[in-house]
Amino acid sequence: MDLRSRRSHRDRDLGRRPHHQGQEVMSHDNMPEEHKLPEAHDASHGHDVAPHGDPFADPGLPVHEPRRTDIDERAAQRAERQVSLMFIVSMLATVGFIASYVVFPIDKIIYVFPLGHVSALNLALGLTLGVALFCIGAGAVHWARTLMSDHEVPAERHAIEADDEVRADVIEQFKTGAAESGFGRRKMIRNTLIGSMALVPLSGVVLLRDLGPLPETKLDHTGWQEATPAQPIQLINMNTELPMKAEDIVIGSLTFAKPQGLTQDDEQFQEKIAKDALMLVRIAPEDIKDTSSRDLGFEGILAYSKICTHVGCPISLYEQQTHHALCPCHQSTFDLSDGARVIFGPAGHPLPQLKITTDEKGFLVATGDFSEPVGPSFWERSA
Known part of the structure; x- marks a missing residue:
């Protein structure tokens, strides 16, 4: 279809004859009634809102229809x-x-x-x-x-700031x-x-x-608190569920332990192990920098809390050459050869250490609770 044909079709759609040479264009006023466009009318205000023949005229708001509750008081009371x-x-x-x-x-x-x-x-x-x-x-x-x-209620758009x-x-x-x-x-x-x-x-x-209730002293003590020199508690291997001997732990190894009597059948196992879990390493005695930490161990075997002092994540990564333990959650790094002090990361305190020794049968035992509260720091840390 050429340009003239398309224009002819367009003119026919608009209700007027094609504009050929020598012919008069039909206006809206002399157009037959059946070809005229309806006039836009605002039903809510009763006046025209656009010129005659505007195909995009604003139809205005529809006539308001009352609801049942507007004309029936019983319906309003029911609502x-x-x-x-x-x-x-x-x-x-x-x-x-x-x-x-x-x-x-x-x-x-x-x-x-x-x-x-x-x-x-x-x-x-x-x-x-x-x-x-x-x-x-x-x-x-x-x-x-x-x-x-x-x-x-229609309202015209206005500036964001309103006047008085x-x-x-x-x-x-x-x-x-x-x-x-x-x-x-x-x-x-x-x-x-x-x-x-x-x-x-x-x-x-x-x-x-x-x-609640308030923790009182529950955060200060763990399952190791019942251990005494007279009645020590054996260290149980977390993997084998067997007591541990000093000769079973070699230099450079990392082993996890729990107190004797704590089993997974205990209803409060998860709550208890979150405080009682131990991390055992064996370091050559001459490589241990902190003498007080060495005294709490046995022949280079040191027992630290496995719970990071930042937000309580379990520590499980150990580097033999540097004796560094890394928390996988936020990369807090502790030097186990120097009292587990923090050398990197957001943790604010060293890992608490447990005093250990051996009994008459050569099994590793604890003779007391941790040196300080385990886990994240809290507002009344007692050590």
Whole structure:
């Protein structure tokens, strides 16, 4: 199709005859009625918003249709009861959230299809808090859609900064909106909303329970605290579950140990091993720089806490030539030949050391607790 043909088709689509030489172009006024474009009309303001024949005319706002609750007081009262019921359910769910802390023990496991085995406490907390928040949101939405004013009000775009007149107008509109919302007149909705909003923050207060009770001296001691020179505790190899002898540990080796009597069948095994885990190295006595550290060991065998003093990660990387132990989490590096002092990284304290010796059978034993609290530093570190 050539340019003239395309122009002819375009002119025909616009409702006018092709403009050939010697022919007059038909205007909108002398165009037949069936070819004229409809005039744009603003239904909300009752005046034309664009010139005749503008295909992109603003149709204006649709005619406002009242809702059932606007013309039927019984429907409005029913909606009010529905909104209030949602707020009441929110209050009950918040009470249930708080009660869950009392009813369900922290280690209670239940089977729920299709989730499987889950914590009863976590499930109860999630459901009750979810219902409490959902009902507040759903009640507010239902209130706005059924009882608050829904008249459409167009507004022209304006600068971000408002002048005094606009600010005064906004305040006036806020007051008008507050009056139209019925917040002051519909006391049932107001009181139940205030009640639900007042109770929900209590959920956060109850969560503070997880921060207690206070540790008191629990962070100062480990499972080795019961060891005494008269009743020492044997060191058990973490891999073989067998007592360890001094001759089993060679120079340059790294071995992990735990106190005698601690088994994986213990319900609190993970909690205890997080403090009791040992890291044993054997260094030639002449290479040990710190004399007090050498005295706590036995023939060059030194027992340090395996728990990093930064954030509590387990240390498992050892360099034989330099006697450096590296924490894989944040690269804190400890010199085990010099009292496990920190030579690099964010850790703030050396690794605590355990005093060890051998019993009459040659097994390695501990005669006391660590020299200082193990793990990350805390606000009342006692050493």
